[in-house]
Amino acid sequence: MKYLLIALVGATTLGVSFSAAAAPDQGKVCxxxxxxxxxxxxxxxxSTPYLxxxxxxxxxxEVKACKGATS
Known part of the structure; x- marks a missing residue:
């Protein structure tokens, strides 16, 4: 029973990850x-002040590029 649960969880995880990878690109949020x-x-x-x-x-x-893309 324990191994069946592990196999089901593994298969579900792989299925979700592949479906997320196949999802269309939604682009950048502006x-x-x-x-x-x-x-x-x-x-x-x-961090450092420079970073x-x-x-x-x-x-x-990015903000400037978004404003330029929408206008």
Whole structure:
């Protein structure tokens, strides 16, 4: 019984993953989601100020591209 359950769960997982891979591409969401930056200061910093600056620039470029595509 245990092996049957494992086989069913495995088959379901594979089936769902293949159907998700075969789904049509929905494209980019315009406008992009809100920018959330990781903590870049303190004893447990998750990022650096430079990386956050790059993320901000990339986000602004995406917003500009979305505005250009819709107009």
């Amino acid at each position: 406008p992009p989601r809100a920018l959330v930056l990781p903590l870049d200061h303190g004893p447990r910093a998750q 956050n600056q790059l993320r901000k620039a990339r986000y602004e470029a």
